[in-house]
Structures are given as C-alpha cells and as structure tokens.
Amino acid sequence: MGAEADPLPPSCTEDVHVLVVDDCPIDRKIVEKLLLKNGTFKVTAVDSGIKALEVLGLNEKVESPSVNEFKIDMILTDYCMPQMNGYDLLKVVKDDNCLKSIPVVLMSSENDPQRISRCLDTGAEDFILKPLHPGDIQRMRSYTRPFTPTSKTGTKRKVPLDIMPESNESERHPRLAGVTVA
Template sequence: MAEPDIDTCASSSSDDLIHVLAVDDCLVDRKVVEKLLKVAKFKVTIVESGKKAMEVLRLNEEKIETPTADDQKIDIILTDYCMPEMNGYDLLKVIKEHNCLKSMPVVIMSSEHVPERISRCLDAGAEDFIRKPLKPRDLKRLRNFVMPVTPTSVTGMKRKVPLEVLPENKSSERRPRLAGVVVA
C-alpha cells in the first residue's frame, strides 16, 4: 500500500493565514482536523507520520542545508501523540533540538488522558496538550499560540495582557479582582 502524499489545503489568500502542519496517522482524525482548520481559515498541511513531518520541515538526513520554518512558512505544529515509528513526543524533541525551529509552537493531541504523558510533553516544550477529537473551541487556543494577545493603544477596550508585559512598579497598576478573592 502506497503512503498518501502530503496534502496542502488553503484558500486563495493563504499568505496571511496561519499555516498549521497537522500530523496524525489516522485518516479519519486527519480529515476531521483538516476540515475544522479549513473552516476556521487556517492554511493546512496534513501528513500521516512524524517522518513525513520531518520532511516538510526539512529535518531529514538527506538535506545538508539548515532547516528553517520559513521554507514552508509553517506557523504551528499540531501532532498526535500515539503514532507508529515516531510518536508526537519524539517529533517534539527533534523540533526543539533545532535552534531555528525550537521557538515554533508545537501542540500535542491525544485521545488518551495520561497525566505523566501530558507533563512529559509540556516539560519538553509543547505549548499545550489537547484531548482528541479536536473541537472548534481548541482552534482559538491554536491561534493564540501563534498570535499572542498583546496590549493595544486603544482605550476603553479590555484585552488580556501576558504577565511579562505587566509593569514592575505597583504604584499605578490596577490589581485584578476575582470573585471572592483579594489579590495582595
């Protein structure tokens, strides 16, 4: 049986879309991920194995050049954990070992909820661990890993601000109030 080809799907204005490299050995799961991502206006490259993902990322041994995410303009990797030959954790480790790719967000997904597996992936640099099947609400999380919410100069609008952007001096900052909790 021949391996399926790499399938890249995108709309006509794909240059401004977030490009997701989705890796899953299950055809049904690949189709679900592909459909959800396309409907949510992501550019999608689907592969069926970690080894194929390495080819797309130009991490295979035959290449002498330095791999770069810009070659394919991949913005984020969404990979299944349980796959033959190379699982999602092994793919994550390979990606994080390359200086030019280690800042690329990698999200692991699995139908199995194994806390040790989740911790191991997060400790190795995964941005998140998502339970399968992928759901529409998960797509916002994927988008936020590529385009983090940053403060804007627009006044009167509430935005989430990453903690590292908050000012160090406490003289003029407003402290958040949580229902029934006082922040000291």
C-alpha cells in the first residue's frame, strides 16, 4: 500500500516522554533518533541544563503549580555541559518534591568510576557510556513508572456492582487443564 497510517493522538498512546539534555547537537540528534526508532518514546530535546529546568518549570519566573507541565516521564542527560552539568541537574530534580520521582539517566563518553558512583548515590537510575546502543534504550524503558492499564483486551477490570448478576447461575468457574474445580 505504501501510505503510512496516521499516528494515534498522544492521549491514546502510552509513550514515555523523555527529556533529552545534551549540549552537543549531533549527540542530541542521535539519542533522539534512537528513542524515536524504538517507537515507545516521545522526545523533547534541549541543549542545556538551564533549558531543562525551564521545561520542567523550575526557573525563577515559574512557581511550583506548573511544575512538569510537559509531563516528563524520564530525563536523559549528558554529564559534561557548560553552565549546569548533568550532576547538578540531577541534584535539582531529586531535591524537588514534585519531580524527585522522575527517573534520571546520565550519559557520558568518559568512564569515570567516581563520577558514576556519585551520580548513582545521588539518585540516578543509571549511568550510560556513550555512544548509546539500542540495548541501552530498551533498558531505559524499564526505569519509567508503571502505566495504569487502560481498557485493553485481556486486562482485568473491576465491574461495578450494579451490573453484576444477582443470581449465582451465571457464575463462571475457571477452566484449568487437568484441574477439577469443586
């Protein structure tokens, strides 16, 4: 057929909204493409920790009520950046009551064990060495908060009492292979 289907509206998807923070435009684009290629991520990319704070609603002009108005599910930040490095961004996020539950993953091309330990001790979910690989992206998916299931085929749902049958005649018994239910 050749024509692509229109994407579902954001309200119908369960994409993980990732805030990518990296001062290098090439690295930022590579990470963005890896995340989007996976198909379960929505990406907002910025080039500094200061801009990340603006997206998160943590600049001086904005007060707490609008914190995380973009509904960021995860932050993926480079460690080495001017003005505010990834560790400083991590500290600000983890010190804020409204944002501290957001998983923060740091990335760097430098394999510095002390730096990695300090970030993990401060609350980072992970520290990934650049360049990122598809396996790193898959692992990141597990760091996000679990989604509340929406009505999908095969999921358990609570049935309101007013639509439950009053008699036991329509009661169903589970069928398990080789098991008799008394």
